[in-house]
Amino acid sequence: MKEDYYDILGISKNATAAEIKKAYRKMAIKYHPDKNPGDEKAEEMFKKSAEAYEVLSNPDKKAKYDQFGHQAFEGGFGGAGGGMNMDDIFSQFGDIFGSAFGGGGGFSGFGGFGGGGQRRVKGSNLRIRVKLTLEEIANGVEKKIKVKRKKVAKGTTFKTCGTCNGTGQMTRIQNTILGRMQTATTCSSCGGAGQVMDRKGDGADSNGLATVEETVSIKIPAGVVDGMQLKVSGKGNDAPGDGIPGDLLVAIEEKQHPTLQRDGDNLHYDLYISFSEAALGTSKEIDTVTGKVRIKIENGTQSGKILRLRNKGIPSINGYGSGDLLVHVNVWTPKTLTSEQREFFDKMSDDEHFQPKPEKQDKSFFEKVKDMFS
Template identity: 75%
Template structure:
């Protein structure tokens, strides 16, 4: 079971951005591979800290994690919210600037900074996936065609002459405090340390071409509208041999159901019955996300009554018990009557049995609404 991200960084849930950054820097320096050579436990803790920081430093990801926990990002098929799918290069590429000069020259043992070219990551792609309530109830695997940039076949790269492959250029300026050296990404190679040597016809200036790829995405049950999942490495590739692809961000869009309305994990169903069915009772077949079920109507059932089918709602993405299906009874009053029907109801107008006599068990509309949301 995954550890809590706040616990990994040793901070409270209400920590602000500065505290989160400070806590991550402390943990990362403590477990940095350069300080713990050959220590696999320290390496794992270093990766855990990077994963926690990736989520908690992003306001949107942090909000989803606070609400749904790890389930907001987990899912089979390679997508997740953190760096569980990153290698060490990815971590140094994304968060290397946080360490400043803590490890000599701002670098990390050849993963970036002064020791060598930083690892360039391709841009992310974002797509929307439309899901039915049935998809959300059961989880689903979607195959999506994605148009992404990839390195052209036959393209070759060579060391950048401007930065000599370091990916950075240095500048020395004279200040009142003395000579100061600053470093920035190389403008020629954009920090990759490499430039195009040769490229085939049809490739762009960076040696890239557009490619269609079918990506399989396993979406867990219980996702919600607007939730964002990540498929690592399925975004655009970046030029150069020392690069990693970006990610594919999958945004969930929920399709409206013909009969069912969603409220969190609970589902609502409006059931219309005839006056005769309300008086005599009986049974009705209704639709749920797991198939059709038959429910019993008691004699004399009142319009506005809510029947609850426990566990017939949607599963919780956090693994809690599933929601319920709430069936709202609506008695349909006919607008046109035959002469015989009208005569019958007119004869019943003053009948004691047809006069309303609500009891305490017959809750008002407002009481039912209050009970439903409590």
């Protein structure tokens, strides 16, 4: 079972944003790899602290975590920090360490950084939109998408930047009335990569990259919602030199279903039946996200009745079961009648069986709405 994020940082659930940041900085400095070389436990705590801070420092993620715990981020891509590597941590939170470790928070001995505090540059992210049917959303799906991304061109080689000596930064020391001040800025020659192009391959741009088309497999979990963004790590653009690739951000777009309407994890279906079917009873075949099913309509069914099919809706993205399918029964009133039909209804207009006699179980419209939302 995963540790509580608040416990990892040693703070209460009522901690302010400033207190959360202060607690994380304290933990990060304590377990920083430069201070604990070769200590696997310290490295693990360093990663756990970053994961906790990634969630608790984001108001939206924090709200979800406070409500659902770790389950709020299961099944998604990159929703919480689980599995964060050193490159991710320093690219996102390196500024928090300040000058405690040479300005950039760099370290040696782990694949993300070279000697002398060099930080590997991360490539830019790519964004695509994927359209899904309700059936795909309900069952989960794997999509193979063609993506145009920049990769290091074949034949391109890089060498250490002579301006910054591979650190990716330029350090400047100034004498002020407060004493000597040291500032670090991104190297203008290599853009912070620590390397510059040595030999340009065929089709390469000024950064040594070339555009290629690649098929990316994206596993989309069941229960995603319109507008949700998933992350596929390492499938964005490459960075020059030995930088790490950016990410592919996948925005979900839900296609409109011809007969089903989605409301959270519940689905709604409008079923129209005739006077005779309502009076005599019938059975009808309706759509669901797992195929068609046949339902029974009892005799004497009133217009506006709602039939609830349990667990026939959309699975919860957080793993809390599935929603329901609500079938709204509408009795269709004919707009034109033959003379024979009109004569029949004239005769029945005063018949006691045709007089409205609502019973307690025949709820009003507002009661039905209240039931749906509860």
